[in-house]
Amino acid sequence: MSVTVAWYMVFAAVLFSMGAAGVLLRRNALVMFMSIELMLNSVNLTFIAAGSELGLIEGQVAALFVMVVAAAEVTVGLAILVAVFRRRSSANVDELSELRG
Amino acid sequence: MIDYLWLLIALPLLGAAILILFGKRIGEPASGWLASALVLVPFVIAAVLTVPFLNEGEPETVFLFSWIPMVGANASLLWDPLSALMTLIVTGVGSLIHIYSVGYMHGDERYPRFFGYMNLFIASMLTLVLADNFGFMFVGWELVGLSSYLLISFWFTKPSAAAAGKKAFIVNRIGDWGFLVALMLIFAAFGTLDFGVVFGQAGSLLSVGMATAITLLLFVGATGKSAQIPLYIWLPDAMEGPTPVSALIHAATMVTAGVYMIARSAALFELAPVTLAIVATVGALTALLAATIAIGQRDIKRVLAYSTISQLGYMIMAVGLTAFTAGIFHLMTHAFFKALLFLGAGSVIHAMANEQDMWKMGGLRKYMKITFVTMVIGWLAIGGLFPLSGFWSKDEILGSAFAKGGFFFILWFIGILTALLTAFYMTRLIILTFFGEKRWDDGVHPHESPSTMTVPLIILAALSAGAGLLNTPVRLGLEHFLEPTFGAVEQVHPPEGITLWLLALASLVVVIIGIFIAYFRYGRGDLPTEEGGYWAAALDGYGVDAFYGAVVVAPGKAVASWLAKVFDPKVIDGAVNGLGYATRSFGSTMRVLQTGWVRSYAAAVVAGALGIVLWLLWQGGAF
Numbered sequence: 001m002s003v004t005v006a007w008y009m010v011f012a013a014v015l016f017s018m019g020a021a022g023v024l025l026r027r028n029a030l031v032m033f034m035s036i037e038l039m040l041n042s043v044n045l046t047f048i049a050a051g052s053e054l055g056l057i058e059g060q061v062a063a064l065f066v067m068v069v070a071a072a073e074v075t076v077g078l079a080i081l082v083a084v085f086r087r088r089s090s091a092n093v094d095e096l097s098e099l100r101g
Numbered sequence: 102m103i104d105y106l107w108l109l110i111a112l113p114l115l116g117a118a119i120l121i122l123f124g125k126r127i128g129e130p131a132s133g134w135l136a137s138a139l140v141l142v143p144f145v146i147a148a149v150l151t152v153p154f155l156n157e158g159e160p161e162t163v164f165l166f167s168w169i170p171m172v173g174a175n176a177s178l179l180w181d182p183l184s185a186l187m188t189l190i191v192t193g194v195g196s197l198i199h200i201y202s203v204g205y206m207h208g209d210e211r212y213p214r215f216f217g218y219m220n221l222f223i224a225s226m227l228t229l230v231l232a233d234n235f236g237f238m239f240v241g242w243e244l245v246g247l248s249s250y251l252l253i254s255f256w257f258t259k260p261s262a263a264a265a266g267k268k269a270f271i272v273n274r275i276g277d278w279g280f281l282v283a284l285m286l287i288f289a290a291f292g293t294l295d296f297g298v299v300f301g302q303a304g305s306l307l308s309v310g311m312a313t314a315i316t317l318l319l320f321v322g323a324t325g326k327s328a329q330i331p332l333y334i335w336l337p338d339a340m341e342g343p344t345p346v347s348a349l350i351h352a353a354t355m356v357t358a359g360v361y362m363i364a365r366s367a368a369l370f371e372l373a374p375v376t377l378a379i380v381a382t383v384g385a386l387t388a389l390l391a392a393t394i395a396i397g398q399r400d401i402k403r404v405l406a407y408s409t410i411s412q413l414g415y416m417i418m419a420v421g422l423t424a425f426t427a428g429i430f431h432l433m434t435h436a437f438f439k440a441l442l443f444l445g446a447g448s449v450i451h452a453m454a455n456e457q458d459m460w461k462m463g464g465l466r467k468y469m470k471i472t473f474v475t476m477v478i479g480w481l482a483i484g485g486l487f488p489l490s491g492f493w494s495k496d497e498i499l500g501s502a503f504a505k506g507g508f509f510f511i512l513w514f515i516g517i518l519t520a521l522l523t524a525f526y527m528t529r530l531i532i533l534t535f536f537g538e539k540r541w542d543d544g545v546h547p548h549e550s551p552s553t554m555t556v557p558l559i560i561l562a563a564l565s566a567g568a569g570l571l572n573t574p575v576r577l578g579l580e581h582f583l584e585p586t587f588g589a590v591e592q593v594h595p596p597e598g599i600t601l602w603l604l605a606l607a608s609l610v611v612v613i614i615g616i617f618i619a620y621f622r623y624g625r626g627d628l629p630t631e632e633g634g635y636w637a638a639a640l641d642g643y644g645v646d647a648f649y650g651a652v653v654v655a656p657g658k659a660v661a662s663w664l665a666k667v668f669d670p671k672v673i674d675g676a677v678n679g680l681g682y683a684t685r686s687f688g689s690t691m692r693v694l695q696t697g698w699v700r701s702y703a704a705a706v707v708a709g710a711l712g713i714v715l716w717l718l719w720q721g722g723a724f
Contacts, residue, residue, distance in 0.1 A: 023703050032699075093699045101695030 008049035015042035029081050029091045033074065040070045102150060106163045106178050109143040109188060110227045116140075116220035124213025133203035136216035140199050140223050144192035151185045160585055162233050162297075173293030174236020183586040186429065186579075187230040187361055190436045194353045195223050197557035201444050202345040204553035205451060215255060215343065222248035226354050230361065235284050235294040238362070242280065242326070245355050246273045252350060253342040265341035272335040276325015276359075283318035286311065300368035300589075312372035319366060320380055327359025329387045329417055333410045334645055340402040344447030347402060352409045352443050353436040360416040360432050364425045367590040371423065378508070381421025385502075385512040385519075388414030390643075392522035396529070397631070397639025400457045401446045404530050407642075408483065409439055411519060415498050418512060424501035424593045426580045430572050431498055433579075434490035437568050438482040441561035445476035448554055449534060452547040459530065460628075464539040468547040471555045473535050475562035480531045482565040484524040485612050487605075490569035495520065496605050497572070500595025503604055520608055524615025532623040574601055 015038055022035025044063040051059015085091055116139035124132050152158075160181030168175045178184075199219060206215050225248050229241025247270075254266025284294060290311055291299050303312070323329065328336040339351045350356070363370060363380065370377055388411045395407035412435045419428030450457055452469055466473040482489040485496070499520070502513035541547070549555065572579035574595065595601055622629060638644070696702075718724065 020707050024700055024707065027700075096699070097697030099695065100697030101692030 005049050005053040008045060012042040012045040027092050027094050029093050033077055040066055103161050103163060105146055106180055107165055108146055110224050112139045112143050113220040114224040117217045120213050120217030124217055127213055129212045130203050132213035132216050136220050137196055137199035139220055140192055140196040144196050147188045147192055154182045154185060172288055173295035174234050176237055177233045178231040179233030181586050182583050184230050190433055191226050191354050194436050194440050195349055197560055198345050198349040201554050201557040204551045205345055205447055218248055218251045222350060229358055233296050235287060249350050249355055252346040253339045255342055262341040265338040269335040269339050272332050273325045276322045276332055279318045279321025283315050286315045303368045303372060307372055312369060313375050316370050316373040316376040323359030323363055327356050327413050328410050329383050336410055337403050337406040340406050348440045348443030352439040356413055357432045360420060360428055363420040364429055367425050371590055377421050381418050381512055384414045384418030384421050385515040388519045389515050392519045394639050394642050395526045397636050399460055401459050402457055404526060405442055405446055419498040422501045422505055422593050425587050426583050427497040427501050430579050431494035434494040434568050437561055438479045438491060438565035441475060441479040441565050444558055445472050448472040448550045451550055454545050459533040461541050462534045463537045465547055466535040469549045471549060475558040478562040478566055480527045484527050485520055487609055489566050493569035493573055496608055497595055499608060500601060500604050501593045504596045505593050517608060517611055521611045521615040524612040525619045528616045528619035529623055
């Protein structure tokens with residue numbers, strides 16, 4: 001039983017769903033970040049798999065772009081998180097609902 | 102030489118720009134002399150350019166620049182005998198009145214501004230007269246209305262002057278509406294506004310109905326500018342402006358724009374006999390109506406104002422009879438003697454310390470001899486006494502009406518009746534002003550005006566006396582001169598032979614009767630009181646102003662106040678407020694979505710992404 005591209009796709013979908021569930025269900029901001037990383041990397045996996053299957057270099061290029069953006073996003077996000085934590089001694093996102101309409 | 106034609110418009114326009122912008126630095130009287138020079142130089146240029154027409158010269162057009170080429174409206178000038186004659190009248194009479202104003206406006210705090218406006222008027226009028234297409238003519242037509250407004254309300258701190266300026270402008274706008282619609286119809290019919298094409302192809306392209314529609318609308322424009330029934334009401338009020346303005350704009354030049362426009366469009370009017378009959382009838386009725394009102398006026402300038410309306414009626418009647426040369430001839434002689442009479446009246450008003458009521462004058466002939474003599478010449482000229490100018494020009498019109506016969510015989514009779522009334526009210530004016538006992542207040546010291554005012558009076562008096570000889574039945578000089586313009590048009594001429602002399606004799610007798618009636622009424626001691634009954638009605642202009650106030654102005658005000666008090670707060674404000682209310686209520690409904698929880702937003706994003714994926718799968722035929 002050989003490992004085809006469909007395996008990678010299914011695996012990526014499972015990873016993505018776990019990540020999405022983590023973002024929706026967890027309250028700790030740090031864990032939410034980790035879940036987002038999970039989602040991003042599952043997408044990277046689909047890019048790489050598809051690129052390798054189709055023999056295109058663009059898959060890897062897109063993955064590299066995503067990594068760069070993810071790194072930047074994590075930097076900013078963690079900085080905000082640290083600032084919030086300093087004020088409130090808590091990383092619970094449900095408490096940050098001042099913008100409620 | 103014809104290349105310098107544009108200077109005719111450019112010089113006064115330059116003067117207007119300089120005087121309005123830097124007038125205060127130039128001061129008095131330099132700004133007055135500058136303005137006068139910038140009208141006198143165009144007069145000289147025009148005179149030189151007119152010389153070729155005396156030797157069978159051909160009309161010329163001078164192209165200046167493209168304006169709206171697709172409708173044939175360019176800044177392009179037509180130099181033919183008719184425009185040359187009009188230019189000479191406008192700049193000639195205009196420069197005399199400018200010089201007169203140097204003295205008359207002395208001491209006015211906005212002296213340079215006055216001359217700036219006057220120069221603007223001259224430039225506008227020359228644009229109107231020289232344009233070689235209806236579009237450019239309309240530019241002049243509107244600018245003339247603007248400068249008229251500026252000059253009537255020149256003393257705008259007086260509420261009556263400000264109101265008079267507004268009235269003139271608004272009433273003129275009604276006429277302009279007709280003119281503008283006529284231009285649209287002309288463009289629809291010919292595809293261009295160019296005079297050459299329009300007049301050249303009118304005969305082959307226009308149906309009678311279209312020609313009637315166009316000419317009737319053009320005539321609406323003419324009734325506004327040339328103060329005919331029903332739009333004449335602005336002109337008496339326009340006397341609120343300084344007297345030189347009344348002389349230049351509201352007697353000699355601007356008000357003749359309608360007559361000029363009809364004469365210029367002779368090739369169109371020729372095709373619409375119905376319009377011509379209406380034009381002639383309106384002209385005759387205006388002449389008679391205004392003359393009967395002039396009889397009852399007490400203000401010296403208002404007598405002359407109604408007299409102007411009456412004389413304009415003669416001119417309109419002439420062009421309606423297709424006696425275009427006669428109309429233009431009367432336009433010219435009227436420009437001379439009416440400018441003279443207005444300037445003379447201005448001289449009197451100046452001497453009487455701004456008193457305009459003739460009942461408070463009298464006996465002035467001893468105090469202002471030059472004004473008196475020139476005014477007498479003007480009086481005899483407008484009255485139509487042989488051999489002064491008014492006699493020749495008016496008789497040519499009356500003779501033409503007589504020659505046309507039939508229905509127009511009635512118009513001839515109205516004309517003769519008007520001549521009688523004209524002689525009567527002008528004699529009344531002269532006697533009340535210059536003869537009899539003095540009736541002015543003690544503080545007034547009448548004196549002759551300075552020479553800047555009397556010299557123009559003398560020149561105009563000479564012209565009023567002599568200009569009639571340009572076109573006598575014996576020698577039709579003007580007729581021949583205007584041949585290149587009216588050559589293609591069939592004109593009506595006065596009868597020839599013994600009939601002509603009998604007609605002239607009849608009108609002369611009528612004029613003398615009019616003078617004698619006035620003499621017996623006013624010239625022998627006690628003056629009649631002239632109160633109540635007919636005199637009150639005439640003094641009030643038969644209540645036409647009140648009538649228009651009730652029929653036109655009051656409904657207009659009612660509509661405006663309904664718009665202001667009902668439509669604006671309910672509908673306009675209601676729409677704006679409703680929009681605000683809708684936005685707010687939409688916002689307060691939607692704010693429940695803003696939970697403030699990041700996770701709920703993330704859930705929305707995921708749900709949306711899931712929805713898109715499902716939709717794509719469905720589109721792809723997965724289920």
